[in-house]
Amino acid sequence: MNNLTLADNASAALGFPPGFDWLDTVGARLGADGLPDFGDRRAEAAAALASDVVAPLADRGSLRVRGADADAFLQGQLSNDLRELTPTRGQLTSYSNPKGRVLAIFAAIRAGDEIWMETSRSLLAATLKRLKMFVMRSKVQLDDAGSDVVSIGIAGPNADRVLDAAGLLVPSVLCLCAEVDGIVVMRRRGPQNRYTLHGPAARLAALWPTLAAHARPVGTEAWRLTDILAGFPALHPETAEQHVAQMMNLDKLEGVSFSKGCYPGQEIVARLHYLGNLKRRMFVARTPAGTVVRGAPIVVAGGEGQAVGDVLDHALHPEGGQALLVVLQTAQAEAGDLRIGSSEGPAVDVLR
Missing domain, CATH: 2.40.30.160 (Elongation Factor Tu (Ef-tu); domain 3)
Structure with a gap:
C-alpha cells in the first residue's frame, strides 16, 4: 500500500471526486488513496495492457478559460503555441515559474468558445489561483470546470471499435480531437490505441454503460499505468516546481x-x-x-x-x-x- 498524504485521506473521507459521484452505481469502489477502482487493481493493471478498457480519470480536473482575451492570455503563460490549438487539434502544454520549473502540465482542448485544460486535480486549485494573479485587465475568465468537464479514458487494441459502438468519432492522429454532441474525443500517445473523452459528467455517466459493454471497466490507477508506460508525465504537489x-x-x-x-x-x-x-x-x-x-x-x-x-x-x-x-x-x-x-x-x- 502506498503512503497516504493528508490530502489522500481527506479525499477518501469525502467520497468520489467531483463529477464522479455516479461511479458507485456502476460497481466502482473508492480506494484508500481516494481513487476509484473495480475491486482488483493488479488485475485491472493487467487488463489495461492486454485488452480493451474504460477508466474514470478521477485524478484529473479541468481549468476552463474563456473570454475575448483567452488566447492572448494563455499565449503569454504556457509553453506551447496556442495559435495551433483548434477544435480538431489539441495539444500538450505546461505552465512554469520564472525559473523555468514546471508548475503544471496540461492537455489543452478547444471546445466552442472555451478552452479546457486538463491537469492533475491535486494541482488544480493552486494553479488556478496563480494564473488569476496575472489576469489584470484582460477580458478572460478562469475557473474550475468541476462536473461540467470531466474525463474518462479508453485504451486497447480495439479501442476505436469501442468508440464507434458508442456513436463517437475516432481521431486518427495523435492529439487530434473530434466532437460529438458535446463530448470531445482526443487521441493520446501510447503503444496501444488510447483516447480520452471530455465533457459534462452527466453525459459521460450516461455513456458509461455502452462503453462498459465493449471494454472492461478499470480504475484510475490502471489508466495511469498506461500513461507511465507511454512516457506521458503528470505532476503532483510532491513534484511540482522541481524540473524544467x-x-x-x-x-x-x-x-x-x-x-x-x-x-x-x-x-x-x-x-x-x-x-x-x-x-x-x-x-x-x-x-x-x-x-x-x-x-x-x-x-x-x-x-x-x-x-x-x-x-x-x-x-x-x-x-x-x-x-x-x-x-x-x-x-x-x-x-x-x-x-x-x-x-x-x-x-x-x-x-x-
Whole structure:
C-alpha cells in the first residue's frame, strides 16, 4: 500500500471526486488513496495492457478559460503555441515559474468558445489561483470546470471499435480531437490505441454503460499505468516546481514551442534547448517491490548517497512492483545499481 498524504485521506473521507459521484452505481469502489477502482487493481493493471478498457480519470480536473482575451492570455503563460490549438487539434502544454520549473502540465482542448485544460486535480486549485494573479485587465475568465468537464479514458487494441459502438468519432492522429454532441474525443500517445473523452459528467455517466459493454471497466490507477508506460508525465504537489520542461521530455512530446513569444521560464527553457547542456531526462522504469512515493530521491547503491534523480510518478505493474517515471542524470541512466531513497532501498530498472 502506498503512503497516504493528508490530502489522500481527506479525499477518501469525502467520497468520489467531483463529477464522479455516479461511479458507485456502476460497481466502482473508492480506494484508500481516494481513487476509484473495480475491486482488483493488479488485475485491472493487467487488463489495461492486454485488452480493451474504460477508466474514470478521477485524478484529473479541468481549468476552463474563456473570454475575448483567452488566447492572448494563455499565449503569454504556457509553453506551447496556442495559435495551433483548434477544435480538431489539441495539444500538450505546461505552465512554469520564472525559473523555468514546471508548475503544471496540461492537455489543452478547444471546445466552442472555451478552452479546457486538463491537469492533475491535486494541482488544480493552486494553479488556478496563480494564473488569476496575472489576469489584470484582460477580458478572460478562469475557473474550475468541476462536473461540467470531466474525463474518462479508453485504451486497447480495439479501442476505436469501442468508440464507434458508442456513436463517437475516432481521431486518427495523435492529439487530434473530434466532437460529438458535446463530448470531445482526443487521441493520446501510447503503444496501444488510447483516447480520452471530455465533457459534462452527466453525459459521460450516461455513456458509461455502452462503453462498459465493449471494454472492461478499470480504475484510475490502471489508466495511469498506461500513461507511465507511454512516457506521458503528470505532476503532483510532491513534484511540482522541481524540473524544467525538457527534463520531463515535454520537448520530445511536442509540449514546447521554441518559436512563440515569451512566457514565464521561457529564457531558461530556450537556453537549455539552444546550448544543448541538458543533464537530466525522464525515463520509464520499474521497481520490483517496496513502497514508492512521488519525489523520492534515486541514488547509486554503494555511492555517496547523493541523489542522481527522483521519482516523478508510479503505478502498480501487473507483474509485480511498480511502473515508474523517473527523472535521472543522463550519465546515470545506464549506470549500475540504482535505488530509491537509499542504498538499501528498492532497486530501479531503467527500461527506456
